[in-house]
Amino acid sequence: xxxxxxxxxxxxxxxxxxxxxxxxxxxxxxxxxxxxxxxxxxxxxxxxxxxxxxxxxxxxxxxxxxxxxxxxxxxxxxxxxxxxxxxxxxxxxxxxxxxxxxxxxxxxxxxxxxxxxxxxxxxxxxxxxxxxxxxxxxxxxxxxxxxxxxxxxxxxxxxxxxxxxxxxxxxxxxxxxxxxxxxxxxxxxxxxxxxxxxxxxxxxxxxxxxxxxxxxxxxxxxxxxxxxxxxxxxxxxxxxxxxxxxxxx
Numbered sequence: 545x546x547x548x549x550x551x552x553x554x555x556x557x558x559x560x561x562x563x564x565x566x567x568x569x570x571x572x573x574x575x576x577x578x579x580x581x582x583x584x585x586x587x588x589x590x591x592x593x594x595x596x597x598x599x600x601x602x603x604x605x606x607x608x609x610x611x612x613x614x615x616x617x618x619x620x621x622x623x624x625x626x627x628x629x630x631x632x633x634x635x636x637x638x639x640x641x642x643x644x645x646x647x648x649x650x651x652x653x654x655x656x657x658x659x660x661x662x663x664x665x666x667x668x669x670x671x672x673x674x675x676x677x678x679x680x681x682x683x684x685x686x687x688x689x690x691x692x693x694x695x696x697x698x699x700x701x702x703x704x705x706x707x708x709x710x711x712x713x714x715x716x717x718x719x720x721x722x723x724x725x726x727x728x729x730x731x732x733x734x735x736x737x738x739x740x741x742x743x744x745x746x747x748x749x750x751x752x753x754x755x756x757x758x759x760x761x762x763x764x765x766x767x768x769x770x771x772x773x774x775x776x777x778x779x780x781x782x783x784x785x786x787x788x789x790x791x792x793x
Contacts, residue, residue, distance in 0.1 A: 547647045683696065
């Protein structure tokens with residue numbers, strides 16, 4: 545079985561408050577980018593094996609392996625060979641690792657006829673990472689809490705062209721959160737996202753930009769350049785480093 549875990553971008557990202565458990569409550573709109581994908585092949589096998597090609601992953605235990613272990617423990621699924629060809633940049637704010645994990649869960653669910661509902665898969669996904677549940681349904685969502693609270697939203701950007709610019713910088717999510725200043729925005733993301741895209745530049749904000757741009761001015765330069773080239777809206781995605789521009793076709 546071959547599946548194609550896709551990237552996502554953040555349309556706005558407000559860091560609302562730091563929680564007692566060390567995590568942060570956020571508000572963001574996750575939007576899937578299905579033209580930017582990894583390639584994931586999973587087949588049944590006598591022994592378990594994980595292979596990584598493309599962009600090299602330095603993790604001791606890949607998140608796809610962790611996903612398999614969850615279902616192996618709870619549902620007794622068999623061994624598989626997982627081949628992940630990594631193309632989505634790492635540490636870029638595109639959710640590639642989270643997508644890989646969720647697509648692994650979905651593929652294993654189908655491969656072993658577990659018949660798990662999306663709600664059940666989302667619970668497993670949350671054990672793997674805060675952004676993972678989004679990729680189970682993989683549709684535009686207003687995301688709150690640490691990523692586990694998701695609300696369907698009616699948002700279609702197919703009339704626009706979305707360009708991703710990768711400065712090839714790895715931004716540590718942990719470090720980015722340690723520097724960010726949490727605050728409650730004057731206008732909620734729920735209200736802003738309903739406005740025309742042309743009104744987003746003055747209202748739709750990624751709170752990580754304030755600190756990341758100080759550390760990496762080249763990322764800010766990319767955002768400014770996208771506006772010079774005619775972007776209706778431009779922003780860094782997640783905690784960076786990829787910057788996207790939304791252009792009229």
